Amino acid sequence: MRLIFTSLVSHGHLYPLLPLAAAARDAGHEVVFATGDDMLTVVEKAGLAVESAGLGMHEAMASVLGPGVRPNASDGPPESFYPVIGQVFGNVLPRRFVADLTPLLERFRPDLVVYESGNAGGAIAARLAGVPAIGHGFGRFSPGGITDAIHGRLAEFAAEVGFEGVYLPSFGDPVVDICPESVQEPDFVAEANRIPLRPVGWAEPGDLPAGVVGRDKSRPLIYLTLGTAFGDEDVVKRAIGGLARLDGDVILAAGPTVDPAALGELPGNVRVEVWVPQVDLLPHVDLVVHHGGSGTTLGAFGAGLPQLVLPQGADQFTNAEAVVTAGVGRRLTGADVVEDVIFEQARKLLTDETVLGAARKLADEVAAMPSPAEVAQRLPEFAG
Incomplete structure (x- = not known):
């Protein structure tokens, strides 16, 4: 089976998908991981084939806020940033991912797309190409607030490209859920077609700081x-x-x-x-x-x-x-x-x-x- 995994361009969105992508490769599937240039080296370290797709977070933010500006918790209450987040995740990033993934889907012709749940462009591109797809969560799904802000902008873009039935976070697709059910958002647990997956974590190869192994455990x-x-x-x-x-x-x-x-x-x-x-x-x-x-x-x-x-x-x-x-x-x-x-x-x-x-x-x-x-x-x- 041929699989395309795709995530937004950040460690927090990318890392959770790597264990399943690597396991799929080890199970004999042909796997390609599509993400932005900033993360390609990270994916290659996991032993996966890569394709460039999407826009980095800082670049996406700069397109809305201007160069060198980013939201900061000390600048105001969280809700003051919702319009910016909605524009970035509901318009800028999905638009770029759809543009980049569409030719990749045509060329690679996967049997399944696994898109990170923050990457709505992955879901939309797969649906437009007629390729089956499932979501892959990166943590607890957040109702209201940010999700509503993203949904509003995403609905506009989705209508523009002919994508119907916009529903976050799963678009009606099954969702790989790495969050323990006891702490997952209750409505999501009740409504989604969840595929539970243990959050095993992934880190780039590297040594622990000196003194951690074999330390004096009498001191926390x-x-x-x-x-x-x-x-x-x-x-x-x-x-x-x-x-x-x-x-x-x-x-x-x-x-x-x-x-x-x-x-x-x-x-x-x-x-x-x-x-x-x-x-x-x-x-x-x-x-x-x-x-x-x-x-x-x-x-x-x-x-x-x-x-x-x-x-x-x-x-x-x-x-x-x-x-x-x-x-x-x-x-x-x-x-x-x-x-x-x-x-x-x-x-x-x-x-x-x-x-x-x-x-x-x-x-x-x-x-x-x-x-x-x-x-x-x-x-x-x-x-x-």
Whole structure:
């Protein structure tokens, strides 16, 4: 069977598809992964054939906001960015992906398209080409708010190209769902044709920071990250200030948006890395303090870790809500994102047996979900 996988051009949207794409290849299917130029090297490291399609997130944002401008959580309430998000994800990106995928579908003639759920252009291109398709989620589906903003702009574009029945997030297609059912959005669970898949995680090959393996486990290890898109130096500084007061060690993954040199002199128990292989690091960690990105949230679910979430934008606020609702962590926003509160909440999370028990229970639920190899065996069912 011939398969095209396609995702938006970001780590958070791309990484969740790689385990299933690799498993499909290992099962003997011919697999091509279509995404933007910025991510092609990443996909090739997973051993997959690649095709260029789509537009990078920063380029798409710049086409709406202007060069060098990006939404920031400190600039206003999340809803103030909904029109921008709606235009980017409901018009700019789908339009470009349809344009790029249409000739690829004609040339490759796949039996099935697996499109990442944020990539509406993948769904539309497949439907217009008459190719069976399924969605692939990257986390918890978010009702209202951002979804409504995207839907409004997407409906306009879909009507323009003759695509009927716009319905987010699945367009009526089956959806590979990597979010544990207990924390998935209830209406989505009730209405969608879900294909559960364990969120096993994926990271580019690389070594763990020195001292992580074989460390003194009497001291907790806290992993701090604000991801690859919404890093805020001021928030990171406040988080470092609070976490450094704990009797433990802190590893910060600065990512591409936080300059380690701008953080100044750091406490002795804080180490900064530009990048870490997160999926390999999490089993060694005692607490994750993060932005609420889907990859980090689900990774912590699978590792059975408590979470302190400092949401910065996009779906991070609903992910933070899911963490709190599941009883596996806390959320801080606005005026609460200060050193004293971060210290106090982190201290409690490291020792709260109720939270730790809930995190272990959620990890058991993740472990019981079908593996990528098992789901890959089912893919011919959806090729029609």
